[in-house]
């Protein structure tokens with residue numbers, strides 16, 4: 378499936394026309410992401426392997442020729458703010474855009490404001506990076522409007538700063554790097570220490586399937602930041618600068634059992650990412666799939682970020698026809714899981730999971746469960 382969705386782009390252009398009474402000067406698109414493996418490793422300087430999704434956020438925009446901005450989102454209403462003001466004064470989703478603009482703002486240069494109309498088909502709160510896509514898409518618009526040289530990697534780092542400094546989530550760099558740098562047809566292997574990336578081809582007999590449980594949880598209100606603190610504690614006790622530097626046997630000296638389990642997940646997950654990359658290289662989806670299953674178990678038992686709905690859907694997926702392996706994806710607690718499935722019977726797989734998954738009573742869904750195969754799509758671009 379192509380990452381260019383003319384329907385969404387046309388809708389954003391028409392929306393811009395209606396609101397601002399003229400055609401937009403530029404249209405930017407940015408995909409969401411699903412992580413194949415390497416969970417909660419990014420803020421520990423580890424490895425991750427996401428793909429860009431055929432779901433995207435599209436912004437139709439024109440420079441405002443001032444520092445004032447007026448933005449309308451098809452789904453979330455409208456916001457106005459000035460780049461001369463503190464982004465913390467802009468509420469809700471507008472803060473992501475205002476934050477990116479304020480970190481890119483150079484008072485010496487031309488006006489950087491723009492007016493925009495936003496459409497998106499990335500499910501929000503599903504652990505598929507709708508907020509990172511908004512950050513990277515709006516960063517790309519700021520780059521074009523301000524005629525800045527900002528690289529895609531720099532745009533990703535700006536998005537991360539917004540999450541860390543303005544939203545209050547201690548997240549890593551994976552989501553924004555995936556939104557910015559993903560490639561058509563391949564997974565993106567990212568070393569979160571060096572920020573080096575390379576394309577990893579997924580064997581052609583396998584398809585990535587997203588399983589959105591329909592449950593939702595705010596990353597900030599979750600225990601995400603607590604997990605990051607647990608890892609910092611392990612790092613301090615080990616006397617290293619990150620968990621990237623240690624092996625499983627080094628963890629023996631950790632006295633605190635909780636810090637030890639958290640660190641065990643991170644260190645073993647890094648090895649799993651490398652092993653999946655190797656298995657893909659050998660067209661060995663059976664081994665890759667079994668590593669997906671091990672990852673879920675580690676996230677459930679050592680890192681404790683799964684939850685009843687994610688555990689249930691993974692359990693069903695693993696028994697479904699054609700499944701090589703399945704695991705939760707993204708921050709966890711709720712939202713989506715991902716499965717690696719044999720291409721020739723992917724329809725049977727999806728039907729099986731749809732028929733058999735019922736959200737546990739202890740964690741009700743807030744939106745419908747959706748199961749869909751996806752192909753890897755390219756990162757942010759101008760249309």
Ligand code: GLA
Pocket residue numbers: 412415416417418419420548549550551552707708709
């Ligand atoms: C969220 C964060 C990422 C990453 C994942 C877990 O998506 O934004 O930085 O930590 O959780 O792998």
